[in-house]
Amino acid sequence: MSISLDEVRHIAALARLGISEERARVAAVELSSILEHMQVLSKVAGADMSANTERGMMLRPDTGPPIPLERPPIDFAPSMRDGFFLVPRLETHEDSQEGA
Amino acid sequence: MSVRETATRDMSATGIVSAYEMVVGLEVHVQLLTRTKAFCLCATDFGAPPNTNVCPVCLGLPGALPVLSDHVVDLAVRAATALDCRIHERSVFARKNYFYPDLPKGYQISQYDRPLATQGRLTVENVAGDPESTVRITRVHIEEDAGKSIHDRFAAASAIDLNRAGVPLIEIVTEPDIRSAAAAGAFLRALKQLLEYLEVSDVSMEEGSVRVDANVSARPVGATTLGTKTELKNLNSFSAVERALDSEFARQCDLLARGQRVVQQTMLWDGGSSSVRPARSKEESHDYRYFPDPDLPPLVVASDRVERVRRHLPELPATRRTRYREAFGLSAYDADVLTASKSLGDYFEDCARLHRDPKIVANWVMGAVRAALNVSKREIEDFPLRPADLAELLDLVAHETVSGTAAKRIFALMLETNRGATEIAEREGLLQVRDDSALRDWIDQVIAEHEHEAARCANGERKLLGVLVGFVMKKSKGSADPRRVSQLLAERLGV
Amino acid sequence: MTQSARQAVDAAFQRANAVRAGADGLNAILWSDAKAAHNEAAEVDHRIAKGDVGALAGVPIVVKDNIATIGSPTTCGSRILEGYHSPFEATAIRRLRDAGAVLIAKTNLDEFAMGSSTEFSAFGRTRHPLDPALVPGGSSGGSAAAVAAGITRVGLGSETGGSVRQPAAFCGVVGVKPTYGRVSRFGLIAFASSLDQIGVFGTTVDDAAAVMHVIAGHDPRDATSVDAPVPDYREQRSDLDGVVIGRPREYFPDQLDPPIAELCHRALDHFRELGATVRDVSLPNTELAIPAYYIIAPAEASSNLARFDGVRYGLRVTDHGLRGMYEATRSKGFGPEVTRRILLGTYVLSAGYYDAYYATAMRARTLITRDFDDVFGSDVDVLFTPTTPTPAFAAGAKSDPYEMYMSDIFTVTANLAGIPAISLPIGRVGGLPVGGQLLAPHFGEGRMFAVARALESALGSEAHR
Ligand SMILES: [Mg+2]
């Protein structure tokens, strides 16, 4: 199984990693060779493992107080104004609907 | 687009719409009424200064971990139960991965291939003529909300407020069972009513506690396969949903009629121009890379938990309507009106518990009270006359302490002055007067002022008696007892 | 204790200076503050004076820099968190402080704990205390080196695939990885959430067990932490009569370094002499471990590290628009190994590949877990294996990523199965420490420590010869 340069560009974009062309080329080779070693897994592909044995999660009551912040966001935020985190102006409305 | 094209489009659209059938499925996000956020202990209340209801968890700080609130589970199970869903004993939280500044962790905790509940239905009464229609519910799952991005506050920057980040939601997804914009509206109103009754959410589109997306496609009438759908977003009210559906349906019909294809895409509703436009497409197609959230073991909802929720399920609209008909002997119409919103029904019941005649209470609530609400643009919750105040007034009428006419004035004055019915009746002299001497004085004055009519009445024009009684009532500002007045008048005129 | 907390802490700093633990020397320590630590120790002495003697009263401790602490930076050895001070503290740290321990340093690590050599720290590699040309192992190499150099007797690290046991073996100290869910992950900056656990280094098994006893136990702030009682970890056994020790054949391959195999057999002989039965067993799916691990861990990491986006904290590099800011921040902020694993993890989760990779790897994980259930179900008490296939290697020796990944070959299985494991020194090869590993059933730490102690005392000074 080998990863193409385009696939590397695609996943780098998904992961918001700005990587240079040559870094992408190297990555394509590295990742392909790593995935070579994963072939051994093909023997268990498809095997049904649906064992619902895992413990269910513990829930908590619907009451505070929240875990305190020893220091307010303004202390660690790269850019803040009037209590808001600031980021470069966003383009599309579609973006803001993403994942709703 | 040129004027001519617009014209032809409109013509063709209206012309061919009838040849196609609208097919709609809805995705409704509803905010749950919890004190704390879904996975952290921050308060959910709105209006707090930006980024003050935040903690390490909902800020997505390194090392923080989510822990789910049991109340979120109970409310979600309550909603799913009321929607007749199958509730799965084991469901799984997944991470929906995408980058957006108001999504602190870079992923949304949601449910994907193993949701809390599936295969439900909601029956919507009398939609567009037909008696009732059932919309199948595909799934109900739990997820967390994102924060807020404000784009118009600062010049070159967007402002991020994470107070809302992590607020618990349920997403309700329907099958494509809806066949008209009106039916979509009816479904949403029925759903809103149901969720209000369940006290699962306050279901207010204005406050953003409900969000609706609609998938719509068109197909030739009689066809059984589905056409290509588009997704409608930015629907900020139920009526916007209806208008957007009609306009998008017309657009699709027009395309199909010209033999063109509908492109599967997201369309945005623009309330201003009452039209839809395609959302700008992104650089790379969405690939959310869902996988089970390793921070959260499977959610196990044991059958006894479901039973407990089921047992404590509040009365639902349909049940209440029947009860109003049977217990209070109200007409089907009155029962519908009074149960339309839970709070109006509660008001009616509280009052009916205090005043012996439920029909009278129903008439006043549906008449005077609703009229007053419309005028004052107020919700029943903050209507100044509480059920006890109204009951006091209705008791006065029942005991004939005040007349029906006087009651209307007292009601108005109660709203103005916030004083009790009895107090107003006394201060305004509206207590019904049965003392004959007082009545006779008014009668004498009326006869003096209307000699002519009095004479004609005395000479046998009996119908004028009513008129004269009316004059007396007016003089008494409605406080006179009309029956006694007409007796005395009759004696006085010898008729 | 005869020594006051202040004396112990001051002694630790003297030792740190003597061995040159800082950037100019071992580069094991990324942050320390002698004055602050001294004052904290003074408070502990005050508590002791008032009769409040915690289990670790006055014990100086070093902590891996991917565990959130207050009063010191928490950087994960990454540019993206350079200078970041956490506004909250890990549960394990709070428990240590409550028990009277004094945090004296935050230690170096492979960036975000991704590595097996502590070469991949944005702040320079950590050097092996015995030979600066060698790596101390990783990713918790800073804590391992600090304890091995005698700066403190105990330290915290974190485990995802062997990041405590492997450096412990390389440096000749004891390293413990608890049962998954035994120690709260709250405040441990996630690499791969389903595998991560905070682990402990100790000069001796007793040291490590004492710290583990303090940090173990349920934490309502971690939904994966298990609400099970914490037994006494001090159980001593003069003999191992009736104890069955499994020797998994897959961990003793023919190509295993002969001297290492020899030291293992010597250890197994000691077990026999102590009255234990040594039984050959098989864990047939072991070969799936590294491939499964290097799919699951990067997949989870790609999601866990999405929060480092320059919006709310940490590094922000501005470029064209939001998209530019994201990409500049993350490419400048993350080093090559982290970038490689994020790419790998994003790939195996992306549309069309999920089933072929992630889903399949999860199946392999289940099979590996069942292997252990089977052997422990057939009255085997603990398993004994070498901790690593080789002793400490030279910096830069492993240029091929997968070759580096293979150094976890004997340790990743415990993380995949969620079982506890311990590495302790069993001797030396060419002057370099070699570790032996004990693997125990879920929540079998008590028995595991007892067997480790027995071996430790049986080996005596042999362990470091
Ligand atoms: Mg959703």
Ligand SMILES: [Zn+2]
């Ligand atoms: Zn919070």
